[in-house]
Amino acid sequence: MAQDATKKSGKRSQAVSAKKQAILSAALNTFSQYGIHGTRLEQVAELAGVSKTNLLYYYPSKEALYVAVMRQILAIWLAPLKAFREDLAPLVAIREYIRLKLEVSRDYPQASRLFCLEMLQGAPLLMNELTGDLKALVEAKSAIIAAWVNAGKLAPVDPHHLIFMIWATTQHYADFATQVEAVTGATLQDEAFFQRTVDNVQQMIIEGIRVR
Template sequence: MAQGGAATKETGRRVRAVAAKKQAILAAGLEFFSQFGIHGTSIEQVAERAEVSKTNLLYYYPSKEALYVAVLKQILDIWLAPLRAFREDLQPLVAIGEYIRLKLEVSRDYPQASRLFCLEMLQGAPLLKEELTGDLKTLVDEKSAIIAGWVESGKLAAVDPHHLIFMLWATTQHYADFASQVEAVAGSNLQDEAFFRRTVENVQRMIIEGIRVR
């Protein structure tokens, strides 16, 4: 029994060690890919930053393209988490206001991820097309149906659900993708708590007042 327990603990330690190593590789990949893109980044750079050997990195991610896709999929999970939390049982304006706050938190906490995702979209999403037309589209269709139901029942102004979601994405991600411009013009960014709070309040007010039933 004792031997079995020791073996289980050792297995647990190995699993955690592997998970930590893979996360370090993904974090290093995100850092370089978001600055230099896939073509300007080398496997050697990522391995050195992650403090693993090139051979070890390639064991988990057999090519630079495989690593890049893994980084993008992790970004997509982070980016879509607020949309997954979008619930029909909330009041429409409350749900949309909360979604705005969560998306701005993503822009604040994961600016590199947002910029890399934007870069991939600008390039036509060659390595992420399947994810976009699969899980992303399914999720957006599901949430669009919720918005359409609110519109049909008179709880929201007559807006097209897809265009509302596109506007929410564009507005909230602007603060990450164009952070340098925001700071140059406003003198601050989302890392400043007071500026973050004002941003959330203003974006919520402008969008919510535009979709409120008159």
């Protein structure tokens, strides 16, 4: 009996998790197209295949749903920076970070565009996360870069501006994907174009920070 109850509880937990993820995926799709003000919860519920009442059970307001989506995006967006490793050679670590950031732009373009939209609006619903976890992580990784600079392993650059440059360059391919495709006729989904993008972005940034 206990085993049956445990199995049923596990199945319910999986079902709830799947339903919440379906809602978050539908919300990302809708918010990235229409923004928070142009999105209706009815749209999200229909796309997720749930009732509006069911959606509101898990996320009690549109703002709560939006913040949940943004927190999920932030986790995806920060994963490459969290993986930034002090034990690697500096140029190897930065090359890898650039590649991982471009993979995020390739694999999660909607998330990147919605994050960009939130920043352009002044991040009214995400400021606590930006000044908390994001700031702490950036400071920790900036300290690693600063130590490399002080040890003469990198050219003298400001760690914050290096990170900002990598963000701006790599996210361009998601946030302005339409423009990139119009000019080049390709997107990051094209493996050859993706690899050329990685190679070129790595080369331009690495050559700027290499010790002369």
